[in-house]
Amino acid sequence: MRRAGTLAALGVALSLFVSAAGALAQSPRVEPAPATRPAPTIGGPPDAMAPPSVPTEPTTPDLIVDLSLARVSITSAFQGESILMFGMFDPPGEIVVVVAGPAARETVMRKQRFLGIWLNTGRQSFDDVPAYYAIAASQPLQRLLARSAGGEILSLEDRLASVKPATPRDAADLARFRAGLVEVKRREGLYPAAIGQVTVQAGRLFRVDLPFPSRLPEGVYEVRVYLLREGKIVAAVSRPLPVGKVGFSAQLAGWASHDGTLYGLGAILMALLVGWIGGSVMRRL
Amino acid sequence: MEIYLPIAELSMNVFLLLGLGAAAGLLSGMFGVGGGFLATPLLIFVGIPPAVAVASQANQVVANSISSLQVQWRRGNVDLRMGLVLLAGGMLGSSGGVWLFTYLKRIGQIDFVIAVLYVVMLSTIGLLMLFESLRSYFRRRRNPEAPRGKLHTHYMVHRLPLKLRFYKSKLYISALLPLGLGFLIGILSAILGVGGGFVLVPAMIYLLGMPTAVVIGTSNFQILFVAANVTFLQAATNGTVDVVLALLLILGGVVGAPIGARIAAKLPGLALRALMSILILAVAAELLTELLRTPSSLYSLGSREVLR
Numbered sequence: 001m002r003r004a005g006t007l008a009a010l011g012v013a014l015s016l017f018v019s020a021a022g023a024l025a026q027s028p029r030v031e032p033a034p035a036t037r038p039a040p041t042i043g044g045p046p047d048a049m050a051p052p053s054v055p056t057e058p059t060t061p062d063l064i065v066d067l068s069l070a071r072v073s074i075t076s077a078f079q080g081e082s083i084l085m086f087g088m089f090d091p092p093g094e095i096v097v098v099v100a101g102p103a104a105r106e107t108v109m110r111k112q113r114f115l116g117i118w119l120n121t122g123r124q125s126f127d128d129v130p131a132y133y134a135i136a137a138s139q140p141l142q143r144l145l146a147r148s149a150g151g152e153i154l155s156l157e158d159r160l161a162s163v164k165p166a167t168p169r170d171a172a173d174l175a176r177f178r179a180g181l182v183e184v185k186r187r188e189g190l191y192p193a194a195i196g197q198v199t200v201q202a203g204r205l206f207r208v209d210l211p212f213p214s215r216l217p218e219g220v221y222e223v224r225v226y227l228l229r230e231g232k233i234v235a236a237v238s239r240p241l242p243v244g245k246v247g248f249s250a251q252l253a254g255w256a257s258h259d260g261t262l263y264g265l266g267a268i269l270m271a272l273l274v275g276w277i278g279g280s281v282m283r284r285l
Numbered sequence: 286m287e288i289y290l291p292i293a294e295l296s297m298n299v300f301l302l303l304g305l306g307a308a309a310g311l312l313s314g315m316f317g318v319g320g321g322f323l324a325t326p327l328l329i330f331v332g333i334p335p336a337v338a339v340a341s342q343a344n345q346v347v348a349n350s351i352s353s354l355q356v357q358w359r360r361g362n363v364d365l366r367m368g369l370v371l372l373a374g375g376m377l378g379s380s381g382g383v384w385l386f387t388y389l390k391r392i393g394q395i396d397f398v399i400a401v402l403y404v405v406m407l408s409t410i411g412l413l414m415l416f417e418s419l420r421s422y423f424r425r426r427r428n429p430e431a432p433r434g435k436l437h438t439h440y441m442v443h444r445l446p447l448k449l450r451f452y453k454s455k456l457y458i459s460a461l462l463p464l465g466l467g468f469l470i471g472i473l474s475a476i477l478g479v480g481g482g483f484v485l486v487p488a489m490i491y492l493l494g495m496p497t498a499v500v501i502g503t504s505n506f507q508i509l510f511v512a513a514n515v516t517f518l519q520a521a522t523n524g525t526v527d528v529v530l531a532l533l534l535i536l537g538g539v540v541g542a543p544i545g546a547r548i549a550a551k552l553p554g555l556a557l558r559a560l561m562s563i564l565i566l567a568v569a570a571e572l573l574t575e576l577l578r579t580p581s582s583l584y585s586l587g588s589r590e591v592l593r
Contacts (some may be wrong), residue, residue, distance in 0.1 A: 029570065060390075074289060075289065076286065076288060076289050076291075076529075077289065077296075078289040078296055079287050079296050083541055102591070104589045104590060104591045105589070105590040105591075106586055106587070106589055107393070107586065107587035107588070107590075108584055108585075108586060108587075109393045109585050109586070109587060110583050110584055111583045111585075112511070112583075113579075116577060117397075117401075117576050118576060118577070118578075118579070118580055119397045119575065120393045120394060120397065120585070122308075123587070125392055131589070142364065144392075151480065177584075178581075180583065180584030181586070183584055184288065184582065184584050184585060184586050185584055185586075187582065195481075202303050206412070213287070214287075214295055214296045215295045216587065217294075219591075228564070229320070245291060248291075249289055249291035249529075250291075252291045252292070252528065252529070253291040254291060256291075256520065256524050256526070257512050257524050258293055260520045260521040260522070260524050261517075261520070261521045263520050263524075263526070264516055264517040264518070264519070264520030264521050264526065265517065266518055267344050267520055267528050267573075268344070268347055268513045268516050268517060268529065269511075270344075270528060270531075270532065271344050271345065271347035271348035271351070271516070271535060272347060272348065272351050274348050274532065274535050274536070274539070275347065275348030275349060275350075275351040275352040275539070276352065277536060278348070278352060278535070278536070278539030279351070279352025279353070279355055279356075279539065279542070280355065280424045281539075282539055282540065282542065283356070283542070283543060
């Protein structure tokens with residue numbers, strides 16, 4: 001199933017590549033990088049039809065992306081999902097993909113030995129912590145970001161440095177709690193330690209697998225794709241990726257959160273019925 | 286085969302959960318207690334969040350107690366008056382317990398409190414049972430024809446005010462005693478997700494002095510309503526009851542319970558009690574080492590709060 005989906009997605013990517021070779025700059029999703037934004041033009045770059053050999057004024061290079069699935073659906077059989085992201089860019093350049101989950105307040109708790117027993121003694125809340133954070137790149141990230149990437153936050157370290165503590169605390173201890181947060185998230189597969197590999201074919205077609213673990217918080221995730229040239233972001237595209245429960249699990253979870261009273265009564269009724277019938281049947285056997 | 290648990294928000298093996306339910310059912314069939322005291326720590330151990338494990342286990346206890354109450358009621362083994370007094374205390378205790386649970390969860394100490402309560406309770410009960418069964422074993426060997434003594438021993442506590450006659454239990458004791466007992470069991474039930482049978486049954490026999498025949502039925506009666514109250518309050522206030530998880534545990538339990546009853550019928554009561562006490566002590570020892578051992582990670586996360 002997954003292989004078929006991947007193949008289909010690749011096919012789409014290839015056809016995109018072929019059609020894009022004829023008429024470039026038709027994608028409305030291209031956003032110019034904030035640092036190099038030229039005078040705003042309506043209807044795409046004016047020199048789209050210019051012969052490529054003629055040197056032109058620096059305009060926004062093309063960057064087109066798509067995902068193999070429009071959303072991550074958490075069904076009763078959900079065990080994590082891998083989504084293929086693919087696209088095309090104007091060479092030269094390198095691609096960096098950042099996937100960030102919705103931000104929320106997280107409370108980190110730290111255990112300490114007290115009278116021989118380990119218990120939570122310290123706690124620190126952080127606002128604006130992404131539920132999920134993964135990076136993929138076509139080159140080792142250090143090399144791509146040797147120089148400042150134009151104020152854009154890419155690495156997890158930079159992203160978490162911007163996370164605000166809800167209560168003040170001295171810097172060294174705050175750093176320990178921040179490291180603890182990364183440690184827990186990493187254990188749950190929500191902050192993958194490894195940087196994913198973006199594969200580039202024919203110098204301009206790229207693809208990357210975005211893995212999502214089974215313990216995935218719901219919300220609208222953001223997939224950002226950057227085109228870097230000489231360590232500078234020259235184009236960026238952002239796509240929302242909704243993650244949510246669907247079908248039976250969505251109905252149950254929705255019921256539990258919207259009408260806990262009725263859900264509770266339903267749960268009791270279910271237990272009484274199954275217990276009564278199951279007990280009677282098993283005693284007959 | 287994996288299944289996604291919508292409230293616990295993770296996927297888990299179906300057969301693992303069915304097996305856990307069956308193990309708990311086996312215990313309940315063998316010993317007449319819920320088996321929740323074993324299932325809840327195991328659920329937490331395999332990665333279910335403690336709040337969800339406790340609340341869903343309470344839901345499982347409802348099914349477990351209705352299925353054994355069916356039989357006990359038909360045999361007339363329920364002391365309704367005693368059951369109602371216990372239940373009055375139990376309702377108060379479990380409602381307060383759910384409130385306490387919510388508070389402890391907010392300050393991040395619920396895991397610790399669950400573990401400590403389990404260790405204290407299981408080791409006390411386990412040691413008492415082991416001691417008692419060893420003593421009766423040696424007494425029987427020394428004097429197999431020992432005459433039965435008084436119906437039950439009268440303690441000071443039986444003489445408290447509000448004395449009530451419990452005909453079926455052949456008791457004339459203060460109602461405050463079963464009321465207080467029910468209250469304590471209610472709190473335990475809410476915080477630990479157990480029916481509390483493993484505390485209630487020995488307490489009814491040794492503390493209240495009830496005849497063994499009506500103990501199981503009466504405790505089942507109280508546990509059914511207390512567990513239903515805990516399920517309801519946990520669902521309404523914390524939204525932590527996972528019915529998919531509960532259903533799998535119940536289905537496992539339905540199969541396990543009659544097998545346990547069949548095993549119990551073949552084993553002598555003394556051996557059964559000794560076996561149970563050893564099992565309880567083993568769970569207590571495991572939980573204690575868990576508390577004392579240096580954890581693999583010092584850090585954990587509380588619940589996420591989406592800010593508006």
